[in-house]
Amino acid sequence: MTMMEVRSRAPGKIILAGEHAVVHGSAAVAASIGIYTSVSIRLHSQLSSSVDKDDILTLRLMDVDLEFSWPIRRIKEVLPDSASTIASSPATCSPETIKLISVLVDEHKIPEANIGIASGVIAFLWLYTSIQGNKAATVTVSSELPLGSGLGSSAAFCVSLSGALLALSDSVTVEFSREGWVAFGEKEQQLANKWAFEGEKIIHGKPSGIDNTVSTFGNLIKFKSGALTCIKSNMILKMLITNTKVGRNTKALVAGVSERKNRHLDAMTSVFTAVDLISNEFASIIQSSSDDDIEKEQRVEELMEMNQGLLQCMGVSHTSIETVIRTTLKYKLTSKLTGAGGGGCVLTFLPSLLSETVIDKVIKELEQCGFQCLIAEIGGNGLEICFDGCS
Template identity: 60%
Template sequence: MVHKIAEVTGRAPGKLILCGEHAVVHGSTALAASLGLYTQVRIQNSISTAEPDGHLTIQLTDMNMHFTWPIKRIEAAFQSLSTFDVDPLSVKSCSPDIMQCIAAIVDEQEFPEAIIGVAAGVSALLFLYISIIGFKPATVIVASDIPLGSGLGSSAALCVAGSGAMLAFSGALDLDVLQGDWLSLKEKKQEIVNKWAYEGEKIIHGKPSGIDNTVSTFGNLVKFKSGHLVHIPNVFPIKMLITNTKVGRNTKALVAGVSERALRHPQSMMAVFTAVNAISEEMAEIIQAPFSDDISISEQEGKMEELMEMNQGLLQCMGVSHSAIEAVLQTTSRYKLCSKLTGAGGGGCVLTLLPKLLSGKVVDKVKADLESQGFQCFLATIGGEGVQVCFQCSSS
């Protein structure tokens, strides 16, 4: 009996930026940890689905959206290019010419006004699919636990899970096909996934630093500067409350806004980015410092809180805070807790450090207070596995 791959699923975590967002785009150090919320991208061979043969279909299950194109239509759109190589092992950028071909097919679909931003995610998936797998029919099914556009890295998780699934489906990762188990990837294979994911993230973000796709691919805790990654051993027990202000925003526009401010005030903004760099470096030292007892933990937490407060002030200088973020900061400070925005800001999520010795009653009170103002709070596991893939086979 022959086992044929019927479907491959990739899953990748969201992330928390502990410090250094935005400044990392301009070459400063940032620290990020993976989050226990995932995006899954499943690729089904079209013969094993109800989809008509000869189509590429993308289903966004959380939004109940479904887009489909005849493969011949996609090929026709790409015919204007003088060359287009399909090679999973040769990572390439989405050139303006390729983007034009993708825009032509994406524009044929109707995106409701309320979720128009999703077109960027669909474009990134199409670019990755056509570059890695080529003009072949399949169904791509996306499902995510990560709230979109809230600073928790849904865009990177989509690109990492998508690249992982597509590379595994293409056979380029040369994995043992173990049916039904989540497989972690070796570092060299993670690196290929990460490079493709970065190219996808560029379509969604414009000018990403690469920290989000890197932490989503490799997992755990990372220090990141100018494309260079250092794995940080996660010895310090960090507990964060995440508050979603539910104010929608778009990373691409916020990143562009900071760059424009840096062009208007190059010296002043350079000083801001340099200060953030020092904060991230100090935070990395604290997280890695040995601690012996509750007193040393409290001291380290005190320093982390001060650094978070300083980082938040500098994010305000960059123009990426928001009145809803400020409302969360004021509320948590009433409980003597320290918070900062995470991700691109402009709304989205806020992190609050929960010291080890803080009583559960205080946590319940601050959550109740924030939720009474319409915010959404949750505690999430920090620092788990990065990208993983899972095969399902059919026998014939």
Template identity: 35%
Template sequence: MLSEVLLVSAPGKVILHGEHAVVHGKVALAVALNLRTFLRLQPHSNGKVDLSLPNIGIKRAWDVARLQSLDTSFLGEGKEEKPEQGDVTTPTPEQVEKLKEVAGLPDDCAVTKRLAVLAFLYLYLSICRKQRALPSLDIVVWSELPPGAGLGSSAAYSVSLAAALLTVCEEIPNPLKDGDCVNRWTKEDLELINKWAFQGERMIHGNPSGVDNAVSTWGGALRYHQGKISSLKRPPALQILLTNTKVPRNTRALVAGVRNRLLKFPEIVAPLLTSIDAISLECERVLGEMGEAPALEQYLVLEELIDMNQHHLNALGVGHASLDQLCQVTRAHGLHSKLTGAGGGGCGITLLKPGLEQPEVEATKQALTSCGFDCLETSIGAPGVSIHSATSLDSRVQQALGGL
């Protein structure tokens, strides 16, 4: 087992095009968001496993000896081969109850906190099972991603945990060499990270699509179609405004609403879904061209696609007055916006063309903030899960991860 401190980060995600249509067999484009979750893992010898999640107010510690004495056969104890895709299956309800008992959380603990702890314990016990003795570790995870906003915060958490635990247990090598500020794992190692991260997502979401953890692992832009995920080659890093309307939404109800509208008006809604699919495909084509030689004309096409998709999503019934307000405010500043994710509130993205004057960007952000929204400037197409040297992280992140 490695003895050095590991610093890992993984990005969140936004859906660029294909929301809701993807549920009905159409293409969706998901892109890595340059807001990241950071993890510090420090091995020690005090016989405890410490987990600190300051964003959600979790600080827990477990005795390694107690965890070691658990009957963990349901986690695959005793297998000698290196974990592969089928090694870790979805825990049964009885197994989840066992993990809840181990977690030792109070009955009134918030669901978000409970699921984060269960995902950690599951990954820790599963990945570290081949060690002669379970390792004593101190783990701090801090995120720039707001939880529950549809930005892939749980996936970035699971990916960061999987990467750090696999590395410290030497299931995959540490790719960081002397003099490196940041580095990434090989394709084969990233595939293993992604497989384990998906298990963490299963603990949190039950039956996830796998898109969020794939985007967080690989970064860039991904195409998702009927369960198949593939990476776009050399997608450009696009500058955006990310706006959180702070209006809560019920994803399940919104998905059901689209399905009901499709059943009620099939000749109207089916063509809308087909059109959204065409928008995703056209955007994929343009992004492919931009990877080679970006031009202003291509940004203008992306803006048109954004506008058309937003109108289609409103026609599907997943818009919201807050999102209309977001689009109106940015349009007044010559910018183009759409919802991202389930809709009904939540978040929206606004494309920023190259050469846009910073005072205009700041004026737009101020106008959105005045509406009661949270707004920040960031980018999409960010790198996937990465490992960092201590000196490569800025002081704000170092402080959040425990004053490194």
């Protein structure tokens, strides 16, 4: 038996400006962050044409310390058509197929504390069998992204998995390199993004497609009324990302903003218009070729401050978010929530001239509140593949 192995990684994402208002027609700006989910696939290729009845597909989720394995013959029993999909033609998983795959997942009795990952395991089985068919393999997933915190962990998982699976298929051409991580070409990125979106649909029902697109292509994306535009940044942005660890109900928060709009139509329409202007100016500053980075940083800080004030107007802030804002303000740093609000994560802009000593003090104080802190560069590479021992 020979082994074929590939590794892939895909970044998480943040919303820099425009969350919630985007639902009401305003522009928003999202960016990849230099924090990744990685997938390693070791394909077990039979030398003989006979199929070993003990061939197994194994999924290892390192961050939750769980392992799943299914005999290939069992997958064929439950999903008899699993090898008939064409990897170059992404397909939607039907509700009937989701029920069938759920049977395979339920056989593993996921602990109650980890029950939220069940939809991710279903997405894994759909993507794997659709792209690779009934091949035995060991798939290992590890992530630097906190789960369920609004940083796009599920999209990074789906993108990274789709990229690795496609790299082992005949549907894409990837330049083999021993130099480390390599990017897909645009055509291959488009294909990986479409498959990842199908995985996201299994996990989230009706995702916007923004998270997987940012994770696949990297850098920044401006989006408005369903149209996505890739943005190339001309400035280095560094953020402190604080995970408040406060869970939130995104649907309830979105509904709350809509209800507030219904009660105060003119005022809320003005709020959404202001957010639209902020998002567009944010994108303009980031793309600007001006050499005055200090001035650009000051404008970014002001826009973040204004955006946060408008998010408070929408009613989506939270005491944990306000704690982060007050703490960072003591050090003259600007913060805003990112994503749905009501908890989740907060962005703090780190100016290029800020000393490491100050950053350490801020992080220490925030961690004493029970929060988790991550530092990330904004707008880096998207999906990348590695074939030979890169790290």
